[in-house]
Amino acid sequence: MKKIAVFxxxxxxxxxVSRLDPExxxxxxxxxxxxxxxxxxxNGFATATLDFRSDExxxxxGIGRDIDILFCFFDDDFENVFLTLSARALDKDLIIIAxxxxxxxxxxxxxxxxxxxxxxxxxxxxKIHDILKRPHISDxxxxxxxxxxxxxxxxxxxxxxxxxxxxxxGKLELGTQYNLILxxxxxxxxxxQLRFVADESDxxxxxxxxxxxxxxxxxxxxxxxxxxxxxxxx
Amino acid sequence: xxxxxxxxxxxxxxSSATYIRSxxxxxNLLVNPDSPQKKYFDATMIGLIxxxxxxxxxxxxxxxxxxxxxxxxxxxxxxILEYLLRGWIHSDSYKIIVEEYEKALYLxxxxxxxxxxxxxxxxxxxxxTSAFAIIDVLAILPSxxxxxxxxxxxxxxxxxLFRYSNSTKLFADVLASKRFExxxxxxxxxxxxxxxSVSIYMFEFPAADGDIKSLFxxxxxxxxxxxxxGYGDIVPHTIGGRWVAVILILTxxxxxxxxxxILIAAxxxxxxxxxxxxxxxxxxxxxxxxxxxxFGRVGQEIAHHLSREQQQxxxxxxxxxxxxxxxxxxxxxxxxxxSKNEVLLNAGIAxxxxxxxxxxxxxxxxxxxxxxxxxxxxxxRIISRANRHDNVNKLYxxxxxxxxxxxxxxxxxxxxxxxxxxxFEAISGILQxxxxxxxxxxxxxxxxxxxxxxxxxxxxxxxxxxxxxxxSDNPIHHKHKNKFQVKQQHFYFNPEGKFVLRHGDMLVLLxxxxxxxxxxxxxxxxRLLQRKPA
Numbered sequence: 001m002k003k004i005a006v007f008x009x010x011x012x013x014x015x016x017v018s019r020l021d022p023e024x025x026x027x028x029x030x031x032x033x034x035x036x037x038x039x040x041x042x043n044g045f046a047t048a049t050l051d052f053r054s055d056e057x058x059x060x061x062g063i064g065r066d067i068d069i070l071f072c073f074f075d076d077d078f079e080n081v082f083l084t085l086s087a088r089a090l091d092k093d094l095i096i097i098a099x100x101x102x103x104x105x106x107x108x109x110x111x112x113x114x115x116x117x118x119x120x121x122x123x124x125x126x127k128i129h130d131i132l133k134r135p136h137i138s139d140x141x142x143x144x145x146x147x148x149x150x151x152x153x154x155x156x157x158x159x160x161x162x163x164x165x166x167x168x169x170g171k172l173e174l175g176t177q178y179n180l181i182l183x184x185x186x187x188x189x190x191x192x193q194l195r196f197v198a199d200e201s202d203x204x205x206x207x208x209x210x211x212x213x214x215x216x217x218x219x220x221x222x223x224x225x226x227x228x229x230x231x232x233x234x
Numbered sequence: 235x236x237x238x239x240x241x242x243x244x245x246x247x248x249s250s251a252t253y254i255r256s257x258x259x260x261x262n263l264l265v266n267p268d269s270p271q272k273k274y275f276d277a278t279m280i281g282l283i284x285x286x287x288x289x290x291x292x293x294x295x296x297x298x299x300x301x302x303x304x305x306x307x308x309x310x311x312x313x314i315l316e317y318l319l320r321g322w323i324h325s326d327s328y329k330i331i332v333e334e335y336e337k338a339l340y341l342x343x344x345x346x347x348x349x350x351x352x353x354x355x356x357x358x359x360x361x362x363t364s365a366f367a368i369i370d371v372l373a374i375l376p377s378x379x380x381x382x383x384x385x386x387x388x389x390x391x392x393x394x395l396f397r398y399s400n401s402t403k404l405f406a407d408v409l410a411s412k413r414f415e416x417x418x419x420x421x422x423x424x425x426x427x428x429x430x431s432v433s434i435y436m437f438e439f440p441a442a443d444g445d446i447k448s449l450f451x452x453x454x455x456x457x458x459x460x461x462x463x464g465y466g467d468i469v470p471h472t473i474g475g476r477w478v479a480v481i482l483i484l485t486x487x488x489x490x491x492x493x494x495x496i497l498i499a500a501x502x503x504x505x506x507x508x509x510x511x512x513x514x515x516x517x518x519x520x521x522x523x524x525x526x527x528x529f530g531r532v533g534q535e536i537a538h539h540l541s542r543e544q545q546q547x548x549x550x551x552x553x554x555x556x557x558x559x560x561x562x563x564x565x566x567x568x569x570x571x572x573s574k575n576e577v578l579l580n581a582g583i584a585x586x587x588x589x590x591x592x593x594x595x596x597x598x599x600x601x602x603x604x605x606x607x608x609x610x611x612x613x614x615r616i617i618s619r620a621n622r623h624d625n626v627n628k629l630y631x632x633x634x635x636x637x638x639x640x641x642x643x644x645x646x647x648x649x650x651x652x653x654x655x656x657x658f659e660a661i662s663g664i665l666q667x668x669x670x671x672x673x674x675x676x677x678x679x680x681x682x683x684x685x686x687x688x689x690x691x692x693x694x695x696x697x698x699x700x701x702x703x704x705x706s707d708n709p710i711h712h713k714h715k716n717k718f719q720v721k722q723q724h725f726y727f728n729p730e731g732k733f734v735l736r737h738g739d740m741l742v743l744l745x746x747x748x749x750x751x752x753x754x755x756x757x758x759x760x761r762l763l764q765r766k767p768a
Contacts, residue, residue: 004652011622015645020652069652097648102531116655118648124593124640125535128617131636132524132589133543136675136705136740143720144727146646151718151727155657175728179716181702183744186656194660196671198698198745212657214702215728216716 608633
C-alpha cells in the first residue's frame with residue numbers, strides 16, 4: 001500500500017487520481033482553497049485543507065514520515081517549485097511528480113528535486129503528432145494499453161534464485177509459453193536505462209533485472225507467479 | 235434556313251469537347267489569375283513589349299532595318315491575335331444563340347437571329363470599350379508607320395505593360411480606398427492653384443520686368459512652386475508677387491505632407507491584407523498541408539514537431555500575439571477567426587488540406603471550428619482538443635475523427651508512472667519517438683511477397699525486430715485468439731507462427747528505425763524480383 005499526497009485539485013489531478021488503483025494506493029487530496037477540497041470530498045476523495053507554505057503543516061499530513069509519493073499539481077509553476085523544494089527538504093526518498101505549465105519551469109522543478117516532470121501540453125502535442133503520423137499504432141495503443149481492452153504493460157523484477165537467472169534473453173520464448181511479448185530489460189548494474197530486447201538477445205539475465213512485458217493481465221500474473229516461484233523450471 | 239444553320243452551329247459548338255477545351259485553355263492562359271500558365275504568358279508579353287519599344291525608339295533615331303521590321307510585324311501579329319482571342323473568350327456567343335433559341339421554342343415564337351446578334355454585339359462592345367481593350371488597340375497602332383503621329387501611341391504600348399502585372403491594380407486600389415480624403419485635398423488644391431495663379435498674375439503681369447506674360451505662365455509658376463520643384467525660370471519681381479510666393483510655399487508644404495500621409499496610411503493598411511494574400515497565394519502551392527487552429531502551448535509544440543519533419547502547415551489564430559510569435563518562429567500564420575467559412579476556404583480546406591487540428595484552449599471554439607471544417611470538407615481528418623470531459627461527445631458529433639484530452643492524457647501518465655515507472659517510461663519513450671527504438675506499422679500490399687506468408691517465415695530476428703501484432707480488418711483472421719477490436723479493425727496481439735498474412739494486413743513492429751526501414755526495403759526488393767519472371 002502506497003500513500004500518495006496530491007496537492008492541487010483540478011482536472012488533471014482528478015484524472016490522475018481516478019486512474020490509481022484504490023487497492024494499492026491510499027490517496028489524500030490537498031488544496032489551500034477550501035472550495036476545491038470540498039469539491040474533491042464531494043467526489044469521494046480523502047481531503048485536507050492546508051497551507052503548503054508551512055513545513056509544519058506539510059509534516060502534519062505525513063510528509064517525511066509515511067507519504068511515499070507526492071503529486072504537485074498546482075496550476076502555477078512557482079507554487080509547484082516551492083512545494084517540491086519544501087518536500088524534498090523534508091524527505092530525501094520521496095517520489096515527487098510535478099506538472100509544469102511553461103517549458104522553462106521544467107529545469108527549475110528538476111533542480112528543486114522533482115523526479116518526474118509532466119508537461120500536459122507537450123504530451124498532448126506529441127499525441128496529436130502521433131495521430132497524424134502513425135494513426136494505426138496510436139489507435140492500437142489507445143484501445144489496448146491505454147484503453148479498456150485487457151492488454152497491459154508490466155515490469156517484473158527477477159528475484160534471487162529464480163529459474164530465469166542465467167537464461168539467455170533470446171531463449172526466453174515468452175511469446176509461445178505465456179502469450180507475452182518482452183519489450184526490454186533494465187539491468188541495475190548498467191544503469192537505469194532500458195535495453196530493448198532485440199539488441200540484447202544474447203545477454204544472460206541475472207537477479208535484480210527488470211523485464212518490461214506486454215500482454216493480457218492473466219498471463220502477466222501467471223508469469224509473475226512462476227518467476228517468483230523458486231521451484232519452477234523451464 | 236440561315237437561322238436554322240446558325241442554331242445548328244451553336245449546338246454543335248456546345249457539344250464539341252475540343253472547342254470547350256481550347257476555350258478553357260485560352261482562358262487559363264490569358265485571364266485566369268490562378269493558373270500557372272498565365273504567369274509565363276505575362277512574363278513573355280512583358281519581354282516582347284520591352285523589346286518592341288526598344289525597336290521603335292531605335293527607329294526614331296536611325297534608319298529602319300529589315301530585321302527590326304520583321305520583328306515589329308511579328309509583335310503586331312501577336313498583339314492582334316491576343317486582342318481577338320480576348321474578345322473571343324470574353325463572351326460565349328453560341329450560348330447566347332442557344333439561349334435565345336430555347337426561349338423562342340418555349341414561348342412558341344419564331345427564332346429571331348437578329349435579336350441574338352444584337353446581344354452578341356453588345357457583349358462584344360462591352361469588351362471593346364473596356365479600358366484594357368482600348369489600350370490594347372492603341373498599343374497596336376504605332377506599328378502603322380504611314381501615320382507618323384501614331385508614334386505617340388508608343389506610350390500606350392508602355393501602358394500595356396500594366397496589363398501583365400498586378401502592381402497597377404494595387405496602386406489603383408490604394409488610391410480608391412482613400413477616395414474621400416483625396417477628393418477633399420484635390421478640391422482644396424484646385425482652389426489654392428486658382429487663387430495663387432490669379433494673384434500672381436495680377437501682381438506680376440503689369441510689372442515692367444515681370445516674367446509672367448500670360449495667365450498660363452501664372453498657372454505654370456503656381457504648379458511648379460506648389461510642388462516644391464521651383465525651376466526658377468519664372469520668379470516674382472514685385473513685393474506683392476513675393477508675398478504670394480511666400481504664402482503659396484507655406485501652404486503647399488501642408489498640402490504635400492497631407493497628401494503623403496494619406497498615401498502612407500493607405501499603403502500600410504493595404505500591406506496587412508496584402509501580406510495575408512501572399513500567405514494564401516503561398517498556400518495554393520502547397521499539397522497536403524495541415525491546418526493548425528490555435529497557437530497556444532499545444533499548437534507551438536505541434537508546430538515544432540511538424541517543422542522538424544518538414545511537413546507543411548499553416549497556423550490560424552485570433553490572438554495577435556500568437557500570430558506574431560508564429561511569424562517570429564518562421565511559420566506561416568494567418569491572423570483570423572478560424573470559425574469563419576471564408577477563412578478556412580481561403581486557406582484551402584476544400585482543396586489540399588490533409589488534416590485540421592482544433593486545439594485552442596476554448597472548447598466552444600473547438601466545437602465550432604470542427605463543425606465548420608467538417609461542413610466544408612467531408613473527408614478531411616479532424617483532430618480536436620477537449621479541455622472538459624463532457625465536451626468529448628460534442629466534438630465527435632461535430633465531426634472530429636479524434637478527440638484528445640490533454641489533462642486526461644497527462645493524468646494517466648502520472649498515474650501509470652506511480653505504478654510502473656520503468657515500463658511506462660519505456661513505452662512513452664517509444665511512442666513519443668524519444669528513443670532510437672520506435673514502433674511502426676508495415677502494410678502488406680497486394681503483390682507483396684509477404685502476402686499469404688506465415689508469421690514464422692518472416693525475417694524478423696536478423697533485422698532485430700519484435701513483432702507486437704497484426705492490424706487487420708480481414709474476417710479470415712477472426713478465429714485467432716488475442717483479438718482486440720480497434721475501431722473497424724482488429725488488432726491480433728502476439729500472433730502464432732501459423733498465422734497467415736493477407737494483403738491489407740499491417741504488421742506492428744518494434745525495433746530500431748533503420749531495422750524497420752531495412753525490413754521494408756527487403757520486402758520491396760523481393761516484390762520486384764518476383765515480378766520480373768512473370
